[in-house]
Amino acid sequence: MASDESPSTMGKRLVKAGKENTPETRRQYRGLFYGAELGGAISGAILHPEALDMKLDDGRSFVEALHSQGIIVGVKVDEGLEPMEASCGAYEGETSTKGLETLEERLATYHEKGARFAKWRAAMPICKGEYRISRAAIEKNAAQLAAYAELCIAHGILPIVEPEILIDGDHDGGVYFVETRKVLGECMHALVQRGVRLDHILLKCQMVTPGVDWKGNGPGRDPATIARWTLDALRQTVPPAVKGIMFLSGGQTEYQSTVNLNELNVTARAFDEFAVPYRLSFSFGRGLQASVLDMWSRGESKEACMKKAEEVARVNGLAARGAFNEAVDGAHPTVLPKAGNLQETFRGVY
Ligand code: 13P
Numbered sequence: 001m002a003s004d005e006s007p008s009t010m011g012k013r014l015v016k017a018g019k020e021n022t023p024e025t026r027r028q029y030r031g032l033f034y035g036a037e038l039g040g041a042i043s044g045a046i047l048h049p050e051a052l053d054m055k056l057d058d059g060r061s062f063v064e065a066l067h068s069q070g071i072i073v074g075v076k077v078d079e080g081l082e083p084m085e086a087s088c089g090a091y092e093g094e095t096s097t098k099g100l101e102t103l104e105e106r107l108a109t110y111h112e113k114g115a116r117f118a119k120w121r122a123a124m125p126i127c128k129g130e131y132r133i134s135r136a137a138i139e140k141n142a143a144q145l146a147a148y149a150e151l152c153i154a155h156g157i158l159p160i161v162e163p164e165i166l167i168d169g170d171h172d173g174g175v176y177f178v179e180t181r182k183v184l185g186e187c188m189h190a191l192v193q194r195g196v197r198l199d200h201i202l203l204k205c206q207m208v209t210p211g212v213d214w215k216g217n218g219p220g221r222d223p224a225t226i227a228r229w230t231l232d233a234l235r236q237t238v239p240p241a242v243k244g245i246m247f248l249s250g251g252q253t254e255y256q257s258t259v260n261l262n263e264l265n266v267t268a269r270a271f272d273e274f275a276v277p278y279r280l281s282f283s284f285g286r287g288l289q290a291s292v293l294d295m296w297s298r299g300e301s302k303e304a305c306m307k308k309a310e311e312v313a314r315v316n317g318l319a320a321r322g323a324f325n326e327a328v329d330g331a332h333p334t335v336l337p338k339a340g341n342l343q344e345t346f347r348g349v350y
Contacts (some may be wrong), residue, residue: 017297041317249287257287265322276339
């Protein structure tokens with residue numbers, strides 16, 4: 001479960017939901033998840049560093065509460081995005097990620113506080129009009145991810161390597177597929193060149209879909225096409241030593257995130273056992289939280305919100321095994337529309 005939003009990103013969501021952005025509201029909101037019974041569906045939770053020091057209403061720390069359910073605690077270690085200079089060949093709006101300079105000293109503290117894995121997010125938009133990501137952005141972000149991964153492993157912390165390609169734009173799925181291959185290929189290359197063992201990382205990437213503003217006809221947004229494109233991009237770039245691929249929801253609705261993850265696992269099973277050698281699972285943020293945030297903003301009780309968190313986690317646990325079947329399990333528990341998107345343009349500011 002990705003629940004490591006920065007105070008700024010979280011704050012914008014809270015304010016939209018009619019809440020104030022204070023450490024106390026962030027604590028209360030996080031508590032809806034960390035106090036819920038998620039252990040059957042979630043194996044790890046990524047926390048923001050500030051949450052490593054926070055407690056539930058019952059006095060247990062978030063870390064203790066998660067450990068009591070066998071959930072491994074992780075921590076976001078990047079410090080948000082910063083613009084890249086045009087002079088290095090980047091397109092307007094491209095970014096790299098901040099935080100490498102201070103990472104080593106922070107890792108020891110996070111480990112002491114209970115974190116055993118980490119996340120570093122690079123965010124790459126597909127440039128409007130160019131329909132591509134610049135070489136400069138691909139290389140810089142891959143190099144930063146590799147440097148981060150190397151440091152984490154040296155400190156006994158497993159790195160989640162997250163090169164996210166944003167879904168903003170009117171590109172079709174083919175463009176997104178091509179860029180996904182380039183980005184993943186470059187990341188794997190950078191990790192290998194840096195001496196990072198690929199079986200010591202987890203990869204977090206997006207599913208291959210058309211951009212949110214794509215107006216084309218034909219296949220693209222259906223689960224079968226998304227699964228086929230995504231598996232094709234992964235199989236051509238990610239070596240089998242990478243054991244787990246944890247998809248972000250990336251602006252898909254809760255419903256789409258679950259159904260598409262399920263379809264990915266169903267499709268993967270139809271190949272022979274060597275064709276898709278990775279565990280295909282989830283590291284959703286909005287895909288796990290959107291209904292709860294909506295209910296909380298409407299004043300529903302803490303208990304009702306926690307129950308919803310459990311229900312949404314549960315269907316994703318099923319989807320991670322290709323076992324989500326609405327005919328058997330009943331309707332998806334989301335309280336939000338199934339179609340559309342949860343896209344946000346403000347993520348990544350610390
Ligand atoms: P979303 O699932 O909301 O895209 O967030 C996952 C995440 O952690 C991005 O860094």
